[in-house]
Amino acid sequence: MKQINALESQVRSYCRKYPVVFEKARGSFLIDKDGKKYFDFLCGAGSLNYGHNNPIMKKEIIDYLNDDGITHSLDLATKSKEEFLNSFSKHILAPRNLNYKIQFTGPTGTNAVEAALKIARKVTGRTKVISFTNGFHGVTLGSVAATGNSFHRGGAGTSLNDVTFMPYDGYMGKKINTIDYLRRVLEDNSSGIDLPAAVILETIQGEGGINIASSKWLQSLQDLCHEFGILMIVDDIQVGCGRTGTFFSFENMGIEPDLVVMSKSLSGFGLPFSLLLLKPDLDKWKPGEHNGTFRGNNLAFLAAKTAIDYFWTTQELEAEITLKSNILKERLEKMAKENISSDIEVRGKGMVCGIDCILEDLASAIQHQCFENGLILETCGSDDHVVKLLPALTISDDELREGLDILEQSIKQVMNQSDFQKKLEAEIVEK
Ligand code: PLP
Numbered sequence: 001m002k003q004i005n006a007l008e009s010q011v012r013s014y015c016r017k018y019p020v021v022f023e024k025a026r027g028s029f030l031i032d033k034d035g036k037k038y039f040d041f042l043c044g045a046g047s048l049n050y051g052h053n054n055p056i057m058k059k060e061i062i063d064y065l066n067d068d069g070i071t072h073s074l075d076l077a078t079k080s081k082e083e084f085l086n087s088f089s090k091h092i093l094a095p096r097n098l099n100y101k102i103q104f105t106g107p108t109g110t111n112a113v114e115a116a117l118k119i120a121r122k123v124t125g126r127t128k129v130i131s132f133t134n135g136f137h138g139v140t141l142g143s144v145a146a147t148g149n150s151f152h153r154g155g156a157g158t159s160l161n162d163v164t165f166m167p168y169d170g171y172m173g174k175k176i177n178t179i180d181y182l183r184r185v186l187e188d189n190s191s192g193i194d195l196p197a198a199v200i201l202e203t204i205q206g207e208g209g210i211n212i213a214s215s216k217w218l219q220s221l222q223d224l225c226h227e228f229g230i231l232m233i234v235d236d237i238q239v240g241c242g243r244t245g246t247f248f249s250f251e252n253m254g255i256e257p258d259l260v261v262m263s264k265s266l267s268g269f270g271l272p273f274s275l276l277l278l279k280p281d282l283d284k285w286k287p288g289e290h291n292g293t294f295r296g297n298n299l300a301f302l303a304a305k306t307a308i309d310y311f312w313t314t315q316e317l318e319a320e321i322t323l324k325s326n327i328l329k330e331r332l333e334k335m336a337k338e339n340i341s342s343d344i345e346v347r348g349k350g351m352v353c354g355i356d357c358i359l360e361d362l363a364s365a366i367q368h369q370c371f372e373n374g375l376i377l378e379t380c381g382s383d384d385h386v387v388k389l390l391p392a393l394t395i396s397d398d399e400l401r402e403g404l405d406i407l408e409q410s411i412k413q414v415m416n417q418s419d420f421q422k423k424l425e426a427e428i429v430e431k
Contacts (some may be wrong), residue, residue, distance in 0.1 A: 025052035027379025028395045039403040041377040049265035051392035057269045057303040083302035100277035103141040105274030106292030109237040109263035120198035120231045128196040132168040134208030169217040179220040196233040203249040206238035209381030210347045212356030222255045231258040241265035242286040245350035268307030273300030335408040354386040369410035
């Protein structure tokens with residue numbers, strides 16, 4: 001660890017919170033160099049929905065490499081690309097009646113977001129984009145311009161242009177429909193808000209604090225987009241690929257976005273891979289206009305196809321997620337209310353959940369205590385005040401319960417050791 005700290009840039013972040021050297025990983029566990037085992041409820045910030053080293057994908061990858069399968073090919077046509085496209089089209093798009101062209105972007109989520117913003121601007125001829133408070137879309141310049149968090153925005157070192165932020169669902173309190181405000185400014189020629197090319201949003205804000213948009217809000221937003229000729233971009237990078245209980249987070253929400261951005265768990269094995277889904281009439285790119293050396297990672301094509309064929313050709317995984325989601329939500333509600341405060345809110349859907357600890361220090365102390373006790377999880381929200389849980393969708397019930405036991409024990413330790421109770425009460429009274 002000392003060597004890493006000495007050699008690696010100051011920009012490193014997760015390894016500061018979990019200061020051990022990890023060596024191995026399997027399923028829902030990470031194992032450090034000393035052999036200590038940790039439950040992994042961070043899961044690569046949502047990149048490991050099927051767990052670490054999933055044996056089904058691992059076998060395919062090893063066989064493929066042993067057979068001299070192609071690993072790098074720019075965007076040449078390869079067998080693994082063809083098979084992925086066929087599988088994605090047949091098992092993901094067709095059963096959901098979705099008609100999208102598939103664009104392979106550079107391997108990071110933020111590159112796919114850049115592609116979505118570029119094509120939306122190109123097609124509409126407009127420059128402005130509307131993003132939402134607490135939204136997170138990545139840290140390259142176009143994406144960070146659409147990201148609310150001032151810490152990440154500050155890292156840009158230049159002005160961030162052409163994005164207007166509007167209040168997300170619930171931002172002004174539960175009783176205020178923020179779409180009314182958006183409608184008002186779009187209708188008013190003197191609002192100072194130019195007609196945008198697109199809106200970009202997450203259906204559940206993963207980094208922003210597990211804020212969940214209701215289907216009613218999403219539908220009203222879509223209606224507004226249709227009325228004003230604005231494109232709707234859904235960033236499903238963190239909460240897609242089954243995280244919320246369905247493959248796409250917007251399924252059953254009554255919307256059909258014009259553009260969808262995917263990454264993280266798409267490859268199913270933690271391999272870098274991103275794509276942009278575009279309604280066919282939006283596919284106005286000239287060949288190579290948005291490109292990248294590592295578009296279309298063939299090992300990721302293979303792993304992603306394997307994951308789709310294994311997990312998404314039956315209803316089994318979805319049923320499992322529903323069951324485990326109930327365990328997760330019930331346990332979290334109970335432990336938060338009993339051990340922290342009855343005013344604590346637990347938010348979540350499917351297998352993405354957060355405990356809003358109100359105080360950053362409290363969330364951070366719980367995260368630290370969990371690490372000491374053998375559970376890795378993340379904090380999120382505007383002030384990092386939400387403890388976030390992203391267990392693998394494939395975790396067993398027993399493992400999930402054990403991980404949650406550690407969380408509960410850690411919360412108890414933290415609440416017993418310090419004066420958080422008093423601080424929390426003061427904060428709640430103030431609010
Ligand atoms: N969009 C969302 C919703 C994300 O959660 C993230 C990463 O956490 C990104 C975009 C950026 O993806 P990447 O870190 O791969 O660039």
